Amino acid sequence: MNLQEYTASAHNFEECMKCTVCTAYCPVVPVNPRYPGPKQAGPDGERLRLKDPYFFNQALKYCLNCKRCEVVCPSGVKVADIIQAARIKYDHSQPKLRDRMLASTDFMGRLARPFAPIVNGMTGLGATKVLLDATFAIDKHRSFPKYSGRSFEGWLGRRSREQAKFEKQVAYFHGCYVNYNNPQLGKDFVKVMNALGIGVQLLEKEKCCGVALIANGMSGKARKNAEHNVAAIKKAVDAGLNVLLTSSTCTLTMREEYPELLKVDNSGVRDSILLATRYIYQLLESGKATLKFKEGYRARIAYHTPCHLEKLGWGLFSCELLKLIPGVEFTMLDSNCCGISGTYGFKKENYEASQAIGKPLFDQIKSVNPDFVACDCETCKWQLEMSTGYTVKHPISILAEAIED
Amino acid sequence: MKFDTVIIGGGLAGLTAGICLQEAGQKVAIVSAGQNAMYFFSGNFESVGPARERIAALFAAAGVRTNAADGLQLMPMGSFRPASLTLEDVTVYPEEHIAEKALIVNFTGFHDFYGTFIAEALEKAGTACRIRFVRLAEMEHLRTSPSEMRSVNIARLMDEHWEKVVADIRVLHKDEDLIILPQVFGLKDASVLDKIRTALPARVSFVGTMPPSVPGIRTQMLLRHRFELLGGMFLMGDTVTSGALHEGVVSSITTRNLDTARLFADHFILASGGYFSKGLATSPTKVYEPLFGLDIDYPENRSDWYREDFFQDQPYMDFGVKTDDRLHPLKDGEPVKNLFAIGSVLGNTRKEEYGTAAGLAIRSAFAAVDIIKGGNL
Structure with a gap:
């Protein structure tokens, strides 16, 4: 027994x-x-x-x-x-307005998108930063992520017919960040998948994975999103599709946090929720598809493993994928949290702690002095770019720029 | 995913093998299920035997300085243990009379360092001891939760505030020729040890605390850094869940995190540790190796596994995976040709050739690496 x-x-x-x-x-x-x-x-x-x-x-x-x-x-x-x-x-206390704003990544994105140039201009202004700092306790040192004028969802929606022509298909959970802040990453993903002979579909409708809602004490809303997403993913899985993500944190949240913290059963779909780099590496390894790389591509890349990817245990797929690119000189950075942890580092009360946590990593990046840093996480990217001045690229974007057009 | 060698276990044995094989140009992955016995490391590489220079060179390349001297190490409870190679934190003495007078300094409220035990033992050997406590304002917040007054938390503060402690000790110091401090210095960078030795007016000896071991954590971090710098893949916090073993050959393993993505390799090294690390497991009726079900020699009768006197040598510590003379473990009496067992999973089955504890971990790792590099399995 x-x-x-x-x-x-x-x-x-x-x-x-x-x-x-x-x-x-x-x-x-x-x-x-x-x-x-x-x-x-x-x-x-x-x-x-x-x-x-x-x-x-x-x-x-x-x-x-x-x-x-x-x-x-x-x-x-x-x-x-x-x-x-x-x-x-x-904890039954009500989250503050500031925390609600930071947590509602999809709502804020929808709100800001039509006015993106104005919003970006505003949040970039010193005066706005001081105002945000004073009224909402969002630290003035932070640069707000830029909003994109056109959503990724709309961009891919307009191309659904040409994507459907591919014999093999995957569904893509793009997340709030790709949709509102960095549609280019989504476009890079589509480029790479198409080069592998695979078409990309949207889920019927996706909602924010909920990670920021959990962190900011809004688990009820997070649970609703989780139930919605699991149902949407199930439709794709039932149609025989894997659901790929470019965000390591959304992946961890949907695979692990849904059942562990939100008590939302994802057992029927969990194994089909995969990080894009894992899917692509395994596909190339199996020999069922190949990528043609540009000649003369050269890059000295330092890779930072986001904490949530380390927890997933899948960092090796991103690393090995980058090492496959001819002309890449690869350095693995020491395991060290960058300090931003999603919305945490945006809060005024956490700013100093956030920077102190990441300092050993910032110092190591500066001493390695790569052409750029690679990382699968959007918030690590903001933190590392702000704190080191080095450009941070997603492995999928690096692949997209290294393959032939 | 295919590697030249996959190592199961990220402790001293696994990291040693991983570093040596990466240095030899292999592509290596280490699967490490959480932290390991390095967190209990006394800083003394017991039973290094003829491998002393080789070990010192391996550690030096990783930025870990060692101290090669034959003598005695002062242990946390005041006893002495023979040493011939230690981390630089450890002072090695020629005899138990280590000083005329010693000042033992502890931090107020730090319960993992026992100055009175050390004083009692030293006084028997003719060293007069005085125990004093220091407290720093920077440490006060650790007191809000008494269980957080631990070696690591103090060490993190000491990296920044060691000079204040040195100033306090200089006030406490009278005419002692030795100052004894707990090993709570140099969590990230061991250079603070020399700075303290230089700044104090007597010889300084850092003595071990209850776990976690600050020198052990630092060493583990530096070895892992070295392994990754050489291009090795360290899978932290993952657990091997199964191994495909057919006709005396392991072809692949699975892990909890990688699930369907199997790890393939030409060679596998089992460095999964002893009972504590779950490399060996027991039930009321048997002792077993949980991953491959390898052969283990142990008496049938459970009462022969242990001695009732807790402080005697315990027979169960001798149980371990049986191997042939090339460290290939046996399964149903037959060697598994591309698998090697190293470190504590061997128990004390190979004491004569490879020693025990840290010595066993490193020397058996060297032996396996040499066979793999020699290409003659």
């Missing part, structure tokens, strides 16, 4: 043996004295909270949910899940 089958908790906190390795790897502990640390906030605190919710501590909000504690835990304790689940269960 396996006794543990009957005694294990949802996120197996009782497996914790207090070794403190999670605390050693937590990026927040060294920079924010108010954060109790993953061991205390997670498994240690959980046994107290189970006795009496009185022991819930608001300081749990300082957790980045970067999952580094889970990656290093030798006992398989889901430390970050314990912390985030506790926030969902016990």
